[in-house]
Amino acid sequence: MSESASNTPVNFIHQIINDDLASGKHSGRVHTRFPPEPNGYLHIGHAKSICLNFGTAQKYGGLCNLRFDDTNPEKENLEYVESIKASVKWLGFDWDDRLYYASDYFDQLYEYAIALIRQGKAYVCSLTPEQAREYRGTLTEPGRPSPDRERSIEENLALFSRMKSGEFPDGAFTLRLRIDMASPNINLRDPVIYRIKHQHHHQTGDTWCIYPMYDYTHCISDALERITHSLCTLEFEDHRPLYDWVLDQLDVPAHPQQIEFARLNIDYTVMSKRKLKQLVDEGLVSGWSDPRMPTLEGLRRRGYAPEAIRHFVDMVGVTKSNSLVEVGQLEFCLREFLDATAPRAMAVLRPLRVTLTNVPAEHAERLVLPRHPKNPALGEREIPFGRELFIDRSDFEEVPPAGFKRLVPGGEVRLRGAYIIRCDDVVKDAAGRVSELRCSCDLATLGKNAEGRKVKGVIHWVPAAEAIPVEVRLYDRLFNHPAPDAAEGDYRDHINADSLQVLRDALVEPSLAAAVPEQRFQFEREGYFVVDRFDSRPDALVFNLTIGLKDSWTKP
RNA sequence: UGGGGUGUCGCCAAGCGGUAAGGCACCAGAUUUUGAUUCUGGCAUACGUUGGUUCGAAUCCAGCCACCCCAGCCA
Numbered sequence: 001m002s003e004s005a006s007n008t009p010v011n012f013i014h015q016i017i018n019d020d021l022a023s024g025k026h027s028g029r030v031h032t033r034f035p036p037e038p039n040g041y042l043h044i045g046h047a048k049s050i051c052l053n054f055g056t057a058q059k060y061g062g063l064c065n066l067r068f069d070d071t072n073p074e075k076e077n078l079e080y081v082e083s084i085k086a087s088v089k090w091l092g093f094d095w096d097d098r099l100y101y102a103s104d105y106f107d108q109l110y111e112y113a114i115a116l117i118r119q120g121k122a123y124v125c126s127l128t129p130e131q132a133r134e135y136r137g138t139l140t141e142p143g144r145p146s147p148d149r150e151r152s153i154e155e156n157l158a159l160f161s162r163m164k165s166g167e168f169p170d171g172a173f174t175l176r177l178r179i180d181m182a183s184p185n186i187n188l189r190d191p192v193i194y195r196i197k198h199q200h201h202h203q204t205g206d207t208w209c210i211y212p213m214y215d216y217t218h219c220i221s222d223a224l225e226r227i228t229h230s231l232c233t234l235e236f237e238d239h240r241p242l243y244d245w246v247l248d249q250l251d252v253p254a255h256p257q258q259i260e261f262a263r264l265n266i267d268y269t270v271m272s273k274r275k276l277k278q279l280v281d282e283g284l285v286s287g288w289s290d291p292r293m294p295t296l297e298g299l300r301r302r303g304y305a306p307e308a309i310r311h312f313v314d315m316v317g318v319t320k321s322n323s324l325v326e327v328g329q330l331e332f333c334l335r336e337f338l339d340a341t342a343p344r345a346m347a348v349l350r351p352l353r354v355t356l357t358n359v360p361a362e363h364a365e366r367l368v369l370p371r372h373p374k375n376p377a378l379g380e381r382e383i384p385f386g387r388e389l390f391i392d393r394s395d396f397e398e399v400p401p402a403g404f405k406r407l408v409p410g411g412e413v414r415l416r417g418a419y420i421i422r423c424d425d426v427v428k429d430a431a432g433r434v435s436e437l438r439c440s441c442d443l444a445t446l447g448k449n450a451e452g453r454k455v456k457g458v459i460h461w462v463p464a465a466e467a468i469p470v471e472v473r474l475y476d477r478l479f480n481h482p483a484p485d486a487a488e489g490d491y492r493d494h495i496n497a498d499s500l501q502v503l504r505d506a507l508v509e510p511s512l513a514a515a516v517p518e519q520r521f522q523f524e525r526e527g528y529f530v531v532d533r534f535d536s537r538p539d540a541l542v543f544n545l546t547i548g549l550k551d552s553w554t555k556p
Numbered sequence: 557u558g559g560g561g562u563g564u565c566g567c568c569a570a571g572c573g574g575u576a577a578g579g580c581a582c583c584a585g586a587u588u589u590u591g592a593u594u595c596u597g598g599c600a601u602a603c604g605u606u607g608g609u610u611c612g613a614a615u616c617c618a619g620c621c622a623c624c625c626c627a628g629c630c631a
Contacts, residue, residue, distance in 0.1 A: 009570050009577085037631055072630060129629055136627055140558045143627090174629050184559040186627050195629035214631050238560050238626050260561090262624095267567085273631095315579065316568055322624055326567050329580050339593060346590095373593075405591065414589050447589085458589050524590045553591040 011318040013052070013259055017060060017229060020257075026228040030062030033227050034088065034095075035102075035218070037069045038080035038202070040273040041288040041295040042087040044309065044330070048264040051313040053231055054093040065225055066095035070103050071217050073201040081202065083288070087296040092306045102217050103203040105224060109212045110164065112220060112250055113175060113194060117156045121249055122193065123148055124159040125176045132174075135181070136189050142182035143189045149178065163196055166209045170196050177216075179245065187242045191215055219243040223252035230256045233263040234320065264316065265324045267482040269294045270491055284495060285478070289534075291544050292478040292499050302475065303520055303530030303546030308337040324483065334547050338520060338528040343371040343378050346416065346460040347508040347523040347543070349472055351390040352434065353464065356421060356441040359387040367446075369417040381511035385418055388464035390507055395459040396437060398426060402556045405457040407437070412450070413457040416524060420445040420455050460524050467507035470541040472529070474501040508541070515541060525549065 010018065020026060032053040036042065042050075057064035066088060070076050088095070116122035125148045127135060137143030151159075163173055175194035183189055193216035198209045219242075222230045230243075237260045247255045265271060270279075271294060279285045279293070289297035299309065312333040316325050365385040371378040395406040395413075407413045412422045425438035442450060449455070481487045481494035512521070517533040527548035536542040 015572095035631095039631080069631065075630075125629095127629095132629075133627070138558085138627060142558090171629065176629095186559080189627085192629050197629085211629095213629080218631085234561070235625055236631090240560095262562085317570090319562090319569075321562050321569095323568065326580070329568070332580060335592090344590080373588095373590080403591090416589060418589090420589095445589095449589090455589090457591090460590075522590085522592085525592075526590090527592095549590075549592050551591070 012320070013229070013231065013261065013318055014056065014059070016257075016259060017056070020228070021060070026254075029226075029228050030057060030060035031064070031226060031228045032057050032062065032231060033065040033067050033100075033222065033225060035067045035069045035221075036084050037072070037076065038078075038084055039072070039075040040080060040277055041083050041297055043271055043273075043276065043293075043295045044266060044299065045264045045271045045294075046087075047091060047296060047309050048313050048316075048318075049231070049233075050088055050091055050093060051310055052261070052318060054088075055314075056229070056231070062228070063098065064093070064095065065098040065100055065227070067100040067102065067221060067225070068203075069214065069218065069221075070101050070201070070203060071211050071214060072197075073199045073211065074197065076202055078202050083297060087300075090300055090306060091296065092310065100221070100225065101203050102212075102221050103201060105217070105221055106204060106208055106212070108224065109217060109220060112252075113160065113212075113216075114157065115251075116177070116249060117153060117160060117175075119249065120153060121178050122156070122175055123151050123178055124156050124163065125149075125174050125190075125192075126172070127174075128171065132192075136186065137181070139186070145181050146176070146190065149181075149190070160194075163194070163210050164208075166198070168196055170198055172196060175210075177242075177246070179242075185238055185241055187215070187238050188245070191242060215239055215242050216246060219246050219256075219258075220250070220252060222256040222258075223247055223250075223254045226254045227256040228254075230258045232258060232260055234260050234322070236260055260320065261318050262320055262322050264313070265322070266294065266327050266330060267324055268327050268477045268479050268484075270479070270484050272485075275485075275491060278492075279478075282492075284492065291473070291475050300518075301530075301533055301544065303528060303544055304334060305337050305341075305520070308334040311337070327477070331547055335528070335550065338522065338546065340375070342520045342522040342528055343381075344369075344373070344524050345371075345381070345509050345512050345521045346383070346462055347470075347472070347506060347512075347526060347529070348390045348392050348460070348462050348467070349474075349503050349506045349523075349526065350393040351462075351505060351507055352393045352396060353436040354389050354391050354421070354461070355436060355438050356387050356389070357424065357438050358440045359443075361387050363387055367417055381509070383417065383509050383511065384463045384466050386463060386465065389415075389461050390464055390467060391415075391437075391459055391461045393434075396423070396434070398434070403553070406459055407457065411457075412442075412453075412455045413459050414445075414455055416458050416460045418446065418461070419443060420450050458525075460526075462507045462509050466510045468510060468513055468541065470506050470508050470512075470543055472503040472506040472543045472545070473532070474503065474545045475499060476501075506543075508543075512541070514538075520546065522549075 034053040054064045174192040176190045291302035420442045421439040427436040429435040480496040484491035484494045528546040529543040532542040
């Protein structure tokens with residue numbers, strides 16, 4: 001694990017844990033949990049929670065559970081369960097044998113509910129959702145007691161039992177906590193803890209037709225697992241009094257401390273599951289794992305490295321202030337990791353034929369280049385060099401803009417890892433489009449400078465005969481507004497229409513013939529690319545652009 | 557206008573009464589057979605605001621302002 005020996009100061013949660021450890025609060029234990037609801041795919045925002053929870057456990061030599069918060073079967077399914085497990089593992093974390101489901105506790109939760117009824121702290125309510133809303137009051141006015149609030153314990157017990165046995169239709173009754181209808185905290189105004197839902201559950205099948213609510217389930221699940229620190233996002237701050245209230249009424253094995261932190265937001269994307277699901281359902285992207293999606297599956301397919309994501313999360317820190325982090329920061333971490341680890345290769349995205357007129361057709365030289373400029377351990381690769389080759393169309397201009405360092409008519413340029421060439425002739429097709437460059441090669445410039453002149457430009461190339469045709473998918477950000485959510489109009493109005501460009505005529509150097517899915521490379525002077533994990537085949541490679549190289553050349 | 561939170565450089569973020577860390581971005585140079593990488597230097601008399609306490613305040617107190625969250629039988 002990347003035990004980032006970073007000098008990042010301890011965040012406020014770790015300060016709390018340090019204090020707890022010092023005071024012996026949880027008898028020296030640190031036990032956290034990552035509790036996703038299986039109602040969608042995990043995204044980069046969840047990465048923060050995963051790294052925080054699993055990372056905290058690691059840091060303190062404690063444990064972290066993976067627990068599915070599966071109390072609403074309506075929105076959940078097994079596909080989501082599986083993808084969540086895969087994403088957590090991909091990110092580099094392991095829950096060992098501690099995989100739990102809130103639904104594992106349905107029996108115990110039911111018994112605890114009966115205990116609450118017996119204490120007169122819960123009652124069966126017949127108010128409809130509309131009525132309940134009315135009775136709840138508003139932000140500034142207190143609520144009123146439900147007509148059922150004083151129902152007898154015996155009656156509540158009987159009714160709750162009948163709810164469970166399926167005697168009533170959905171919505172007929174709810175079980176509510178009896179707390180305080182006048183509380184300034186609306187969460188304490190007799191919250192519903194059980195509702196009737198005749199709904200098949202992905203874990204418990206048709207065993208249940210009543211399902212517990214989050215507020216009631218989460219604290220008890222934490223307690224049963226003897227979690228010490230229950231980390232969640234800011235919007236649950238108001239729920240903490242309820243979390244504590246429930247545990248205070250019950251005889252549970254522990255009373256975990258809920259601590260809230262700010263969720264991660266990144267610009268130029270959306271992070272809500274509802275919107276991500278909408279993008280998928282409306283076909284605006286190819287699926288949850290579309291390389292443009294901020295989902296962990298999407299980032300994975302795009303070529304993001306777990307190491308980079310972990311470093312990023314570490315870098316932005318954990319606080320209670322809402323923030324919008326620039327994607328640039330994520331991209332920095334990505335490039336940093338990829339630059340250090342990705343083998344280099346040459347790929348020509350938009351080929352332009354070059355014939356070296358002074359090199360005989362039978363010239364068959366094999367150049368040997370390092371796979372990495374700074375890490376010799378990555379080895380070397382061989383590239384055939386001969387009379388015919390391809391360069392990228394963007395590396396030649398008939399009428400170059402000021403500052404253009406590449407090939408121009410009559411000009412010279414270095415072929416990366418090879419020789420210096422001069423463009424003697426520009427051949428055009430019937431339509432007037434440049435179709436070929438006829439150049440001469442200075443055979444005295446391999447590994448050394450040209451004599452008597454300075455050649456600044458270096459361009460990449462591939463040998464014509466042995467280059468491998470591949471498909472390249474160029475990705476750009478999905479939205480062209482830094483805050484699609486906050487922008488005027490619908491967030492979909494800000495989708496970047498050019499976020500995907502497919503190039504079918506690209507060519508890569510022959511050393512890439514054996515590239516396998518998910519293998520990452522730097523295509524020199526272009527960017528980092530990854531072999532697509534789903535669509536690439538050995539005889540038809542597909543590369544996804546992960547992220548371009550930084551480009552400081554500002555064209556005039 | 558009830559309750560709960562947050563406000564330190566363009567973006568993150570340290571700081572916990574002793575006189576503004578760091579990263580990203582940006583700018584300027586150097587090296588470079590990737591206009592990449594690397595390297596060097598620059599980048600908040602200022603901490604939402606107004607008062608107060610103090611020898612001394614981003615840090616303590618009070619008022620004000622801005623922004624976020626809460627009225628699901630969602631999580």
